[in-house]
Amino acid sequence: MRPIPETLMHGPFSRAQALDVGVSKKMLEGRRFVPIYRGVWRHVAHEMTPDDWVVAARLALPASAHLTGISRIQQLGLDFGPRLPVRFVVEGDLHLAFDNVFLHRTKRLAPTDHVGVVPAAAFIAYCARARVIDAIKVGDWLLHEGHTTLAEIRTLALAGQWRHGADEAIWLLDHLDARSRSLKESEARAILCFAGLPRPAVNVALPVGEHVKVIGDLWYAEWNTLIEYEGTHHQQDRTTYLGDLDRYALIRGASINYVQVAKERLDHARTFVGTVFRALVDAGYDGQPPTFGDRWDLLFGGVSVAVGPRKDRDRHSAVG
Numbered sequence: 001m002r003p004i005p006e007t008l009m010h011g012p013f014s015r016a017q018a019l020d021v022g023v024s025k026k027m028l029e030g031r032r033f034v035p036i037y038r039g040v041w042r043h044v045a046h047e048m049t050p051d052d053w054v055v056a057a058r059l060a061l062p063a064s065a066h067l068t069g070i071s072r073i074q075q076l077g078l079d080f081g082p083r084l085p086v087r088f089v090v091e092g093d094l095h096l097a098f099d100n101v102f103l104h105r106t107k108r109l110a111p112t113d114h115v116g117v118v119p120a121a122a123f124i125a126y127c128a129r130a131r132v133i134d135a136i137k138v139g140d141w142l143l144h145e146g147h148t149t150l151a152e153i154r155t156l157a158l159a160g161q162w163r164h165g166a167d168e169a170i171w172l173l174d175h176l177d178a179r180s181r182s183l184k185e186s187e188a189r190a191i192l193c194f195a196g197l198p199r200p201a202v203n204v205a206l207p208v209g210e211h212v213k214v215i216g217d218l219w220y221a222e223w224n225t226l227i228e229y230e231g232t233h234h235q236q237d238r239t240t241y242l243g244d245l246d247r248y249a250l251i252r253g254a255s256i257n258y259v260q261v262a263k264e265r266l267d268h269a270r271t272f273v274g275t276v277f278r279a280l281v282d283a284g285y286d287g288q289p290p291t292f293g294d295r296w297d298l299l300f301g302g303v304s305v306a307v308g309p310r311k312d313r314d315r316h317s318a319v320g
Contacts, residue, residue: 004032009043012036012056036060037098050074050083057086057101065090067116068104069125073138075115076147080138080183089117089125106163110156119147120156127172127303128165133190135168135303136175140186143178150176167310168303179203184229185217188266192218192227194299195273195290197280200227208254214247216256223283226251226258227276229266257283 005021007013018028018041027033033041037060042048048056054071067075069087074080085102091109110121117125119142127135142148150173157166175193179202180186193199200218206226208214218227251258259279265272273290298306 002027004043010046011052012040012042012048012059014059015039015041053084053086053100057088057098060098061088061096061101061103062090062094064092064094065103066109066112068110068122069129070122070138072116072122073119073126073142076119076142076145078138078141080141081134087125108160110160110163118156120149120152123148123153124157124163124165124169126165127168130303131300132172132175132194132303132306133187133299135172136190137183137186139172139176140178140180141183143176144180150178165303167307171307172303177202181217182229184263184266188227188229188261188272189218190299191266191269191273192276194296195270195292196288196295197273197277197290198222198285198287206251206254206256208250208256212250214250220280220283220285223280223285224255224257225279225283226256227261228258229261230263 005023007021008018008023015025015028019025028041032044034044035041036048036056040056040059042052042056046052054067054075058067065088066072067087068089070081071083071087074083084100086100087102087104089104089106089109091106093105094103095105096103104125110117110124112118112121116122123139123142126138130138139153143150153169154173157163157169160166161170175190177186177189180189181203185202189200189202198220200220202218204216204219204221205213206216206219216226217229219225220227248258248260257279259276261272261275265275270292277285277290
């Protein structure tokens with residue numbers, strides 16, 4: 001039996017790629033290969049990964065189809081959101097159906113690069129279907145990593161408000177912050193704001209000693225109160241854990257109030273809000289208590305729900 005070239009053992013490949021390394025059509029029809037899409041195969045022993053589905057879709061779709069939405073953003077390195085279906089967009093009325101692939105159609109394609117639509121366009125497309133809290137996290141990440149800017153998103157959205165997600169992205173801009181360094185920081189900030197508490201400053205350098213500063217996650221300067229998210233790595237990594245002990249000693253020494261927020265506490269959003277509210281009250285906050293009404297509910301619904309039905313949208317209010 002003829003050996004299989006190594007290049008075909010570890011991912012999807014096209015018929016042309018198989019022929020280039022000497023694998024004939026007859027061999028492809030044998031038991032050692034499995035068709036994924038028309039003209040695309042994998043070795044029978046190869047298990048498809050999320051990245052493999054992107055590769056397979058690229059091989060099966062025409063060159064006019066471009067990666068979009070969360071699938072495009074994930075190619076930038078974001079480990080968040082569903083990996084399937086892989087989302088592509090094509091200009092015109094092309095109708096194709098593939099397993100694990102969703103092909104969007106548009107009357108005019110957004111700007112593209114060598115990977116897919118540009119990140120700002122991918123974010124606009126993502127906003128059309130995302131929950132508010134998820135869109136804030138993804139938007140913050142894109143801004144912080146330097147993949148796009150508020151101005152770029154706004155300009156692209158205003159230039160094509162007929163696009164699905166354009167109004168949603170414009171509405172969301174006021175809720176984004178490029179200084180956020182993690183998805184959980186973004187989530188914590190959004191939860192506090194949509195519960196009606198004041199908006200904290202993000203990743204502020206706080207003086208805690210002579211020529212010594214620490215970076216605080218969420219900072220309420222008026223009430224001298226710091227909110228710190230502690231991911232699981234803070235407990236699992238010994239070096240990080242010991243560093244945290246020293247860090248919090250400095251914070252206490254500087255008489256800064258602080259609330260430590262573990263993942264489990266953030267998973268119970270209302271309890272988290274209540275904890276922060278009590279800390280602020282203890283520090284002198286006399287503003288409105290948190291509320292869990294309509295605005296709160298918006299956070300966990302679609303951005304499109306927050307903006308309202310397309311037919312009812314006022315174009316003038318949408319750009320404000």
